[in-house]
Amino acid sequence: MSFCHSLWKYLGPALPMECPMCHAVDYFVLHSRTLALFAIIPLDCSYSLRCQHCEYEIHVDDEEDVAKAKGLAEQTRLLRQGAITEGDFARCLAENPLVCTRLVATVNATRNCPHCGAEVPGTFDRCWNCDAELGSGEGDVEEAPLEAGSDESTPSSFGGIQI
Numbered sequence: 001m002s003f004c005h006s007l008w009k010y011l012g013p014a015l016p017m018e019c020p021m022c023h024a025v026d027y028f029v030l031h032s033r034t035l036a037l038f039a040i041i042p043l044d045c046s047y048s049l050r051c052q053h054c055e056y057e058i059h060v061d062d063e064e065d066v067a068k069a070k071g072l073a074e075q076t077r078l079l080r081q082g083a084i085t086e087g088d089f090a091r092c093l094a095e096n097p098l099v100c101t102r103l104v105a106t107v108n109a110t111r112n113c114p115h116c117g118a119e120v121p122g123t124f125d126r127c128w129n130c131d132a133e134l135g136s137g138e139g140d141v142e143e144a145p146l147e148a149g150s151d152e153s154t155p156s157s158f159g160g161i162q163i
Helices: 061-081 086-095 101-109
Strands: 004-018 027-035 041-050 057-060 110-112 119-121
Touching: 004 041, 004 061, 027 061, 041 061, 057 061, 057 101, 061 086, 061 101
Parallel strands: none
Antiparallel strands: 004 027, 027 041, 041 057, 110 119
């Protein structure tokens, strides 16, 4: 008999983005996981965003990020109900950047080596091809941000994602 139990709670779709693992562009779903003694005494609670396709998980460790992710889940619910427009949702996303997703974007970003032109992952500080030092390379990093659709009256999709 186990004394500790993991209790998972689905909090809803929260963040539209491309999955770094399977490259599906869809909403990442917010979940909470509570570790409990005898399934009634909570010991610890953690939050994560998960890809709906491959279960890739981004841990949301920062308390401010947790509050923002919960707010984004609520805004997604309102968008699906037609209570807010895509423009309102896009503004909410822009005003509430999550630290955990910026880290994922850095890992998935690429840049070109100034010496040989090879495509190099954003986390590398040296070129894999010619071993040249890349420096910070902040201006060279290429990211593909997700943009809101232009039709604010129809909440059927956001940035090409069905809602």
